[in-house]
Amino acid sequence: MPGMLRAPLRRLIELWTEVRLAEPTPDKLALDPQLPTLYVLPRPSLSDALLLDSYCQRHGLPPARGRLALPDSNLPRCVALPARRFRLWPGQATGVAPFTELITSDTRIQLVPVSVFWGRAPGKDFGLWHLLAADSWRLTGRLRRALSVLVNGRDVEIQFGAPLHLEELHDGDAPRTNRKAARLLRVHFRRVRTRVLGPDLSHRSTMIQGVVASDEVRREIDQLAEKASSRKRLKRRARRYGHEIAANMTYPVLRFLAGALKRLWNRLYDGVDVNGLEEVKALAEDHTLIYVPCHRSHIDYLLLSYVLYREGLMPPHIAAGRNLDMPLIGPLLRRGGAFFLRRSFRDNRLYGAVFNEYLHRLLARGYPMEYFIEGGRSRSGRMLTPRPGMLAMTLRSFLRCQRVDERPMVFVPVYIGYERILENSSYQRELGGGKKRKESPLDLLRVLGRLREPYGRVSVNIGEPLPIGGFLDSHAPGWRDDESPRPDWLAPTVTTLGRSLTRRINRVAALNAINLTGLALLSSPHRALEYATLTDQLALLCRLADSPACGERPSLPDESPEACIARAVDLGMVERHAHSLGDIVSTTPEQAALLAWYRNNVLHLFALPALVAFAFRSRHQRSLHELCDLLTPLWPPLAREFCVDESANMKERLAAILAVQVDLGLLERHGEGFTPVESLEGRERLELIGRMIQPSLERNALLIEVLLRSGSGALDRATLKERSRALSERLGLLSGREAPEFFDPKLFETLIDTLEHEGWVWLEQDRLHFDECLKRAAQRASRLLDASLRRRLALISRHREEAVEAPSEVSAQP
Structure with a gap:
């Protein structure tokens, strides 16, 4: 030119x-x-x-x-x-x-x-x-x-x-x-x-037609047609299921959502911090990416899609619950890449075949995908036990793909951490026993009314990617030679896969002003600390999280402890009271209940260091050998509760934690033993760290106490869970921890699962049985609790027995 x-x-x-x-x-x-x-x-x-x-x-x-x-x-x-250019004849220049x-x-x-x-x-x-x-x-x-x-x-x-x-x-x-x-x-x-x-997209109607015409769906239709069902009617139903499920990603909507979400995040948050995306960008060129974020808020999927689009990656297709396919919202989400699934379709074989085939075609063609392995949003702030459904379907699709040498697949764990979420009030209501409200377009109007409120910052941290092929090589070595569509190793491998992903998500948690303040304040007896003590404790927690004692790799806040407290005050999470002898920071009961949710986001980072600190509450001096003998049997239930790695070498982990706590001025070493420092300030800091794990220890002790007092074979799972929940609620009221998350039934379900996994209890005819192993474990755990705490737990348990036995005695009287 x-x-x-x-x-x-x-x-x-x-x-x-x-x-x-x-x-x-x-x-x-x-x-x-x-x-x-x-x-x-x-x-x-x-x-x-x-x-x-x-x-x-x-x-x-x-x-x-x-x-x-x-x-x-x-x-x-x-x-x-x-x-x-297409060559019309040989020899044409190209x-x-x-x-x-x-x-x-x-x-x-x-x-x-x-x-x-x-x-x-x-x-x-x-x-x-x-x-x-x-x-x-x-x-x-x-x-x-x-x-x-x-x-x-x-x-x-x-x-x-x-x-x-x-x-x-x-x-x-x-x-x-x-x-x-x-x-x-x-x-x-x-x-x-x-x-x-992203890969070249097929038109939605073409995709649905291909799904209905696939061998798997046709085979299911043929089997159902043998039971006097019309084959044409079944095909129409399968096509209707396809339209109910399939996404309709369109570029105008992606552009609209990118612009709208940019304005939304700028109004809601002071900033979105993204960490660890470089490795994902390299993998996106020749791998099928499956994003598996934690699920804390309804805006998780919008936030992740926006971040990926902003960072130059294709937004994924997102598995969303059918409850979100509502007027106005559903069509917009569908055109933004959402595909919808029913909560359960175990009894609908045709729907299951259509959904499995649709999912497989998305993965086989390399479309990036996103789904929440927890199933639903976490009302307690903790990582929930993974659901096996989507993971199992993904593994089956991977097996089909590898038989024709398709692109490798890799899971991408994602941690999303908020300083404040939109669902604060609804979560507290539901944890307190309130019924979950059905989503409706009116919810959007309610949210719009709260957009002017401050919500702080949000972090998106990318964990270590997990290639499916490498994972199966480690946990199911014969998978390459197994031609079965549902091999025997699939179910246990899915469970292991879910735990591995939750641990990788938790490993890259984000510490921020709110969850740090919650960790410190909620560990104090009366949810209040002097301002100077609180700033020192926040700095201590950051140093502890950044040390080998943590064993994870969380992101740390850029702000000073003073700035963190100021942000917590601005967001309405705590109150700062001026006093002539020094300011005091405290929380109301409502604020404490909210803070517990944010504390639970990151409590797993400090679980083992807190357990070590708590061990010095009941005894002034302990050696490494004694701590290892005391804490090793207690750690697996806690590790499963917090979704962290069960250390293969507990002695090395404990030695590292003790060394760090000595460096931080919390412990002193005397020969082979360790003791708390002599200063009152150092002892208070150690006690605050130990108190972080106390609620979990009390819950676990209560459940085991109920089980032992009832006797082997006396209780089923549901009864044990309900009795333990009621006792935990009573203990929370007596100890000032009336936050609903303290007696969340899901925590007791996880503990019962762990006891079964460790072989301490087992099911026979739907009843829980145990032997002397559980009694010895309970006796060992009691050594960790001081005398006053053991008496309180025993008293609460005895009151419960008397309350249960009293009605039967009255009814037996003439």
Whole structure:
């Protein structure tokens, strides 16, 4: 193009466009300043070249305009791979990559692949928007690209690839080296487009037709038709199920949601912090990603999709409960990538076959996916026991895919941490026994009324990805040779997989102002601390979390302890009272109940250090050997409750914790023994840490006490859970811990499951039986509790027995 036209067009591009995302950033682009730089685009595009030229000049990168003046060549600084054309007859020219001159010149040069995305649309026909809106898998003509620049000038992404050194590919044959360089660049461009745009999407109706016509669904229809059902009616029903389930991801809605959510987050939160996404971006190029976040709020899936879109990744298809498929909200979510499932379809074989096949086709084609392994939102703030349904279907789909060498699949654990959530009041009502309200469009109006309230910051932390193939190699070694669609090893492996994922999620928890303040304040006897003591305790907790004693890798707040307390006050979670002898920070009972939810988000990080600190409550001096003997049997139930790793070498973990607590000034070492420090301040700090684990120890002790007093074979699971819950509620009222989460029935279910897993109890004819092992474990646990606490637990349990026996005695009287 003549220079007189190129200059004004470049100026127009500068004024009209805005690069929303560039990866990597210019300061992280590993260019060798001593080598000539040649930028390579995936296809000829004047708008891409002009935008790249403007961006390079603005950020001090090697220029993208002009020509490279080399001894034997004179190429432009920005070139494009030739567009591939369909050849009508043999011998027709198809275009050759323009690197031959550089190879023959024997000059060292670096090729930098550059992908430019004007908006992002998955490859699907979207009508007029498809003409105007954005980049997709389809090739773009000149008119459509010009219109796309006009529409998407404020939503541009630039993806730089790692520099490719041409001389390293040269093998003496210039044409072959040229083809090799072009092939490597095309593979890179294809992977980048897959990461950003996702796989090429099929039309929704095409997907549903394929599901209904699949062998698995037809086989289920044939089996049901043998029971006098009409085959045509069954096909219509299967097609209706497909329409009920399938997503209808559309680019206009993605763009609308991206803009709307950006405004929503800016109004709701002071910022969204994202950690650990770099490894996921690399995996997205050639892996099927399955995001498995924790589920704390209704906005989890919106937040994660927004973060992925903002960071240059394709938003996933999201498994959502059918309760969200309501007027107004449902169609919007469906077009944003949500597909809906019923809470249970065990008794509906046809629905199960349709859903399984739809899920398999999404995964087999490489669509990123997201679902919540907990099943529902956590009302207590803890990680819930994983549900096996979606995990089992994913593993079965993986087995089908691997038999035809499809893309590898990998789970991506995600922790989402809030300083304040929208559902505070509803969670407390439901934990207190209130019935869960059915979702409705009116809920959106209620939420809109609270948008002006402060909600602090939110963190999105990415955990260590878990490749499914590697996991099965470790836990089901013979899986590659098993041709069964439902192998015997599947059920136990799904359970292990769920626990592994929850642990990986918890491992990257986010400490923030609210959960840190909750950890410290709720450990005090009266939910109040002096301001100076609270700031010291917050600093201590951060140092403890950042030490080897924690054993995890949480993200820490950037603020000082003083700023954390100020934020908690601003968000209405605590109260600060001025006093002449020093300010006091306290909570009301309502605030304490709310803080307990946020404390439970991160309590697992301190479970084992707190258990060690609590052990010094009942005895002044303990040795490492004694602590190991005392705490090793008690740790598995607690580890399962908090969804953390059950340490393979307990002695090493305890030694590390003791060393850190000595360094923090909480313990002193005397030969082989450890004792609390002599200072009153140090003892108070140690006691506050130990109190964090006390509610869990009391709950566990109560349940075991109820079981032992009732006798082996006297109680079933439901009765034991209800009696323990009632006693825990009574203990909470007597001890000032009346927060509903303290007597959450799910905690007792988890404990009973753990006792069964450890072999301390077992089921016979729906009754729980035990032997001397449980009695010895209870005696050992009682050594950890001081005398006053043991008396209180025994008294509460005895009152419960008297209350149960009294009605039967009265009824026996004539």
